[in-house]
Amino acid sequence: MDIVITGRHTQIKQKFRDVVESKMNRVTAIAPDAQRVQVVLTHEGNPRQADSAKRVELTVIAGKTVVRAEASSADEFAALDRALDKLTLRLRRTRDRRKDHRRGLEHAPLPMEVEVEQPQEPAEAPNPDNSAQQDAMASDLGPGESVEVQVGDTPIVIRRKLHIAEPMSIDEALYEMELIGHDFFLFVNKETGRPSVVYHRHGWSYGVFEIDTPENVAGGKK
Structure with missing residues (x-):
């Protein structure tokens, strides 16, 4: 090693x-x-x-x-x-x-409570006038690539990075979150196909935040 x-x-x-x-x-x-x-x-x-x-x-x-x-x-x-x-x-x-x-055993479920939250209306994001900044934020990224853009004349810097991840279940996402020692983990839910985040709330309680578009929800996507 x-x-x-x-x-x-x-x-x-x-x-x-x-x-x-x-x-x-x-x-x-x-x-x-x-x-x-x-x-x-x-x-x-x-x-x-x-x-x-x-x-x-x-x-x-x-x-x-x-x-x-x-x-x-x-x-x-x-x-x-x-x-x-x-x-x-x-x-x-x-x-x-x-x-x-x-051994072919089912993984025992964690003694936890998982709460699925609906996304709230997004807050109005900064709208920089600089076209180069807008282009950088909208540009395509390759796997592992990142880009940092400063918002106007403010000290705010936004960093974008593309991660490639295999779809997984909520239980698998919680397991991966525990391995890396973070309080949250971003993943694609293989049951719904939605980008999702699992996060630690308190004690043995966890949350799942799922993201979808109004068009998909209105169209009955599960």
Whole structure:
């Protein structure tokens, strides 16, 4: 397994590299098919954030599966331990899910409440006069490509990026959201074909926000 360690606003000391490499056996023990782990150590220079000045981000790539975790502390080694604890928990869940599928068992539903919300009327968006800005926002993007556009004379910058995703169920989207450690996950619902977002509300409660056009809804699209 390749181990890539990088620093943001800080230099990586050899001791930290040695500790990272010695602890990565926890990853390979749970995910022997892991091909690469990326470790990013970030230093926050704001003295008011001394208690969380060091942040460690861990990303494991195993085939098409990407598992991510991060944690902060005043000390980079403590941050590493916390992030690694989160990562190994998510790796175990991934391993157990694969075992269930191989045994032909249905994945047990999460003890959760899912609320599907209807989209509200969109707020009026900024309307920049600059035609170049409009062209950039309307232009076609290739997979993985991105573009950033500043809105008029304001400090607002909008970044567009195209992601390619396979349609999936709500349960699969919640699972992917948990793996990457985010509070939301954008996906295409394979049951409805609609662009959708799952998000964490509180406790074991989750929400699903679906998007469609008035024409499709009026036409009876399900």
